[in-house]
Amino acid sequence: xxxxxxxxxxxxxxxxxxxxxxxxxxxxxxxxxxxxxxxxxxxxxxxxxxxxxxxxxxxxxxxxxxxxxxxxxxxxxxxxxxxxxxxxxxxxxxxxxxxxxxxxxxxxxxxxxxxxxxxxxxxxxxxxxxxxxxxxxxxxxxxxxxxxxxxxxxxxxxxxxxxxxxxxxxxxxxxxxxxxxxxxxxxxxxxxxxxxxxxxxxxxxxxxxxxxxxxxxxxxxxxxxxxxxxxxxxxxxxxxxxxxxxxxxxxxxxxxxxxxxxxxxxxxxxxxxxxxxxxxxxxxxxxxxxxxxxxxxxxxxxxxxxxxxxxxxxxxxxxxxxxxxxxxxxxxxx
Numbered sequence: 526x527x528x529x530x531x532x533x534x535x536x537x538x539x540x541x542x543x544x545x546x547x548x549x550x551x552x553x554x555x556x557x558x559x560x561x562x563x564x565x566x567x568x569x570x571x572x573x574x575x576x577x578x579x580x581x582x583x584x585x586x587x588x589x590x591x592x593x594x595x596x597x598x599x600x601x602x603x604x605x606x607x608x609x610x611x612x613x614x615x616x617x618x619x620x621x622x623x624x625x626x627x628x629x630x631x632x633x634x635x636x637x638x639x640x641x642x643x644x645x646x647x648x649x650x651x652x653x654x655x656x657x658x659x660x661x662x663x664x665x666x667x668x669x670x671x672x673x674x675x676x677x678x679x680x681x682x683x684x685x686x687x688x689x690x691x692x693x694x695x696x697x698x699x700x701x702x703x704x705x706x707x708x709x710x711x712x713x714x715x716x717x718x719x720x721x722x723x724x725x726x727x728x729x730x731x732x733x734x735x736x737x738x739x740x741x742x743x744x745x746x747x748x749x750x751x752x753x754x755x756x757x758x759x760x761x762x763x764x765x766x767x768x769x770x771x772x773x774x775x776x777x778x779x780x781x782x783x784x785x786x787x788x789x790x791x792x793x794x795x796x797x798x799x800x801x802x803x804x805x806x807x808x809x810x811x812x813x814x815x816x817x818x819x820x821x822x823x824x825x826x827x828x829x830x831x832x833x834x835x836x837x838x839x840x841x842x843x844x845x846x847x848x849x850x851x852x853x854x855x856x857x858x859x
Contacts, residue, residue, distance in 0.1 A: 576685030598648025708748030810852025
């Protein structure tokens with residue numbers, strides 16, 4: 526009986542082993558949805574740098590900024606929806622071995638060691654727009670997040686993101702778990718269900734205690750951004766939370782030393798608060814008096830407008846002083 530049982534066990538293993546062995550390759554083939562250039566992996570000398578793009582049309586100058594720092598290696602795009610639009614766009618700029626798009630739209634794919642390995646092979650990484658809650662839900666505490674931290678801490682490559690991809694790059698994020706948040710509603714109730722703020726699974730240097738927002742002026746997101754900062758102070762005990770708001774068709778590029786330049790058609794807003802909000806409670810309008818938030822505004826340009834070094838946020842006079850009275854955002858020009 527024992528011999529017969531062992532015989533059946535061996536036969537069973539012979540049947541299921543091919544499926545076990547092919548599981549990861551099936552996932553990888555589903556994840557890689559297209560590549561432009563050479564499929565052969567290369568190794569180049571890279572330089573760290575970070576791009577926070579505000580959505581809309583990508584800025585060629587910002588993408589070339591990343592390509593230069595990639596050393597001409599493999600540029601990997603990660604996303605959870607959409608298609609391969611970046612592949613030819615970036616490859617045709619020249620100077621890259623390849624551009625590949627990975628569609629990581631499930632927890633199963635994000636946990637694949639082969640997917641993590643492919644991300645680790647990148648010399649530049651860009652997170653496309655989409656839904657940042659999908660990125661948090663699928664990628665947090667996974668092979669994907671571990672691979673990204675490896676690229677940041679060990680390999681030191683250029684990393685960027687646009688719209689939702691930009692949102693997850695700041696150390697604190699509006700994670701959109703319960704859909705989007707509108708400034709008016711968030712100011713009226715900082716703890717409304719839609720106002721969901723969490724710590725990101727990506728921790729970039731120079732963005733400590735910072736939360737980014739995108740499509741900034743076009744969608745009037747200044748009010749909700751202030752609410753996010755108030756929640757950071759209240760929920761995470763951040764003494765002086767900071768924010769970076771980026772307009773559409775605009776990108777903030779941060780080099781390895783922390784120097785920021787603003788590229789594009791719109792502006793970037795660098796916010797820093799002084800002290801906590803006066804009232805930040807469920808069901809009550811936000812109160813943040815005494816012009817406690819300073820806004821430093823830098824208009825973008827194609828050549829790149831120098832901003833400042835993010836190791837030391839501006840201590841001079843801002844462009845505007847912001848305050849919130851009974852849920853109404855007041856912006857006073859300097």
